[in-house]
Amino acid sequence: MKRLLLSAAAALALIAAVPALADSPKQGGAAVVTFNNDLTTLDPAIGYDWQNWSVIKSIFDGLMDYEPGSTKLRPDLAESYTISDDGQTYTFKLRDGLKFHNGRAVTSADVKYSLERAVSPATQSPGGGYFSAIKGYDDMVKQDNPAKELSGVTTPDDKTVVISLTRPDATFLHLMAINFGFVVPKEEVEKYGADFGKHPVGTGAFKFVEWTAGQKLELERFADYHTKGVPYLDKLTFEFGQDPTVNVLRLKKGEVDIVGDGIPPAQFNEIMKDPSTKDLVAVGDQLHTGYVTLNVKIPPLDNVKVRQAINMAINKDRIVRIINNRGVVATQALPPAMPGYDTAQKGYGFDPEQAKKLLTEAGFGDGFSTELYAMNVDPNPRIAQAIQQDLAAVGIKAEIKSLAQAEVITAGGSGQGVPMIWSGGMAWIADFPDPANFYYGILGCAGAGEGGWNWSKYCNESLDQRANQADTMVTAEQAAARADAWKGIFNDVLKDAPWAPIFNEKRFTFHSQRLGGDAALYTDPIHIPVNYDYIFAKDAQ
């Protein structure tokens, strides 16, 4: 009897342990990810769309990176770093044994070269400007006789990189984690020239194998990666060209593992209700806010009461329902996943009566006519219509202008701008998880000019000054004070209401049964949408 009980207990213990065993990462296996559009480039200095962003992160590395599935910084190629007392000098020590995919050892000279390449105007990097705080940046970008090297980056020895800034910058460590400065080998860049984007050689977890334009991209595990055991997958293949609708069918058939473009809106409800698929959808927060920009230079939107009234007139819950509850109502400009989000801020509630009162106070009791621009891809026209109806209820007649993405972006960026733009499809997703990234480009004075992304043309000099001030607080002790400073800045922005924040979209990634890993890896806020380095195949041998 005792033996029976013992063996039964042992059996039960084994059965209980099996799920845990099955879910711990295994080495090996392959995964197929699909994308509708071909990747544009794999050059880290150039690539800047949401598709190639995380693929580049898997092929290349920077001095810093983030903990997988989170927004927490950690050293990557650097083993450690120190910051001087005045916050203007950063000293990075590289890890031992770092190698490029071509076998060569990585040195500090490579780090310097990569930063200079990103800054040089000849590279045409979209993000070179991020490194403007580094000493010598202005000399490299000026038109006559530009300097050939970045004087602020020095390499006292093969393992040390010292970067001097012209001003303390609290976002600097984030900038060391951004793709544009990722380390590239000079000899390969010179060999391929502008075609380096088609033949990437980096230091990342995955090594480039082959790219057949428009069809597929193959990557394989880099055996000498600096973190042992990572990546878990042996092979990663990207297939291009097919509609996400078709790829969802292929996933169900078992041919592909992840639909990179996300679930098409038309199939969303069906997949979330079907018991065989609903557990295979990972849900996570993005660093995203969808908002309506209100042009503070075009009357009557130049009156703050009118803008506040618009905020109160819009029924945000209804709009979230229009997108099948794929998001949450936004109370402020920053998304909940962003450090610095103010959980106490309730924002403008849905209150049409109060809205009408404010309009009357502003002298527009009889309403007025205006224009609302939106991108013409579903569901944005439907959202624009919902906003139009809400505004009509308080007397505001908004004519909808539904255009292609590029047209809306150009209209919004034009010198004068347009009255209102629904940001759907073009909304701001943070380049790095810091409130500063959500301010300067889209709410600061610098972005309010021609070609900028501050479509509300909002320019508050005192807030800009406070923002600059907050970004000089670089030490760990000042972190809390900095977070408070940014909270204050965004709360004041909300009072001025250059935006009507509507919702924060969640990310839904549909993946196959055989792929394992925490849901956060499939909805990684930085390695968008999936952190390929840490997912694994449950059926690996």
Next chain:
Amino acid sequence: MIRYLAKRAAWSLLILLGVSAITFAVNFVIPSDPVALIAARSATKADRDRLRHELWLDRPVIVQYGHYMAGVLQGDLGRSYKRKTQVAEQVAARLPATLILMAAAISFELLIGLPAGLFAARRRGSSADKTAMTLSFIGVSAPQFVTGLILFYVFAYWLNLLPTGGFGGVSHVILPAVTLGIAGGGWYSRMMRSSMVDVLRQDYIRTARAKGLDERSVVLVHAFRNAVLPIVAMIGLDVGIFMSGVVVVEQVYGWPGIGQLMWQAIQDRDIPIIMGVTLTAAIFIVLGNLLADVIAPLIDPRIRLR
């Protein structure tokens, strides 16, 4: 013949020049700014101006066009704004797939359309004729996206008979070619029918029958040869149409043709690629028409090339 070809070649060059100039101009009339789409969203005005200068976008349009055409004459179609790779290379990489799909699609169009047209013409007025023409009408009207998805669902997903898309062997090209063939076949069948009906009414057909020839020879040898001329002209046009990319079918089946490339380039306002694909398409349309015109006298000696 040589003189004819030389004249056509000269005209073709003029046409291509015109196409390139108009397409180039249109890119600048459209209110969209490539720099805004390429630059980082937090780029400063100085950053954007620098990018604009590197891309030659701050020069007058004529200067930009001159710079572009100078490159084209040397075989350099420029570099894509987004990808930085050579446009010529990108287009060339996708040409084989486009050519294969074009050949397969035209084959299916003829396979479906010609017999249907012949069948309907011979039984003109009967219910068989009406059915055939209704089916062809459906073929022409059905949106390719719908036909494509239905065929995909039935044959690739449900019955598992054919692969789910992508580029590969014969089995991969069947579904896209049939999807295109159904629409085109509808056109060809109607054309074939009306052309045949006309020819079958002619005196020489009556003569042939009176001579005692069997019906099959009359139809397939004498009538068909005279009726097929408009079809040849259509094939010439079709070559051009297919070579300019069939975006919808390429999307459904993931066929890596130049249609996909063009579609993406339009969304990104990637002017060099747009120009490159347009010029390529124009060249093929011109060639296709030339081919049709050269073959015509081979079929009907009464036609003379002038």
